[in-house]
């Protein structure tokens with residue numbers, strides 16, 4: 001039985017906090033699913049929304065776009081999933097299908113996107129609705145809590161990794177060794193790449209964690225590297241890492257900024273870009289990224305490291321992520 005009311009943690013941007021609210025359980029629209037949330041990952045993007053570093057799109061929104069749940073009811077035209085099935089709800093909750101970017105299979109750049117936990121309510125709640133056309137069936141290898149970080153950290157990390165160069169680079173730098181990097185690290189190591197992990201200075205636990213996942217080197221961005229990188233992915237929202245990563249990358253290498261928000265990038269000497277280095281960003285995801293990602297990790301002994309919190313303790317989880325106290329990913333359990 002689906003109850004009529006649920007607990008939802010909603011954003012209070014003035015207080016930069018989440019506030020618990022009792023809300024009616026939503027009904028699924030035409031192409032939607034009603035999902036009982038079983039786990040929801042805490043992504044750095046949620047912090048940017050709570051802290052208004054991203055312009056608010058909806059007041060009192062329920063964040064959360066790494067949602068693992070069970071389908072409890074279907075909208076009138078929903079056919080992709082069945083009641084009882086486990087599904088994942090990602091950041092891209094809708095795309096218009098008609099703009100030039102959608103027409104070019106670049107729905108991640110859609111002119112009229114709908115983002116989960118930003119434009120529409122997400123998974124920091126006991127129930128959520130989602131457009132089934134943007135949901136994923138989830139592989140069985142991961143339980144609910146361990147599957148949650150795959151839906152953004154994994155998927156967008158994977159998209160960033162794929163943009164890191166045509167020929168798979170041999171030496172890959174990962175700046176900011178959090179939820180995304182700890183997944184990408186395992187994929188890269190499985191592909192025979194050497195991973196160089198960069199954490200905050202003095203973060204011994206983070207560096208040990210990176211080495212435990214196969215990184216050949218771990219240190220801070222101020223430490224001298226034994227050799228230049230072929231490519232680098234920047235997951236930390238710190239603009240000063242852009243010139244640092246370019247300086248660490250060889251001629252012709254690629255530096256990918258994978259976050260949705262970054263502090264200003266300090267000006268830097270053209271020599272750092274010269275030599276056909278490529279600097280790019282990654283925005284959002286496409287459904288094809290999801291399909292490719294879940295195919296790529298099928299058969300890989302990929303392990304996500306999670307720290308779980310009760311839904312009601314979402315502010316504690318958010319604060320832990322803010323201060324860098326999480327190794328791996330924070331996940332809320334309703």
Ligand SMILES: [Zn+2]
Nearest residue numbers: 096099102110
């Ligand atoms: Zn579009």
Ligand SMILES: [Zn+2]
Nearest residue numbers: 043045152153
């Ligand atoms: Zn995210």
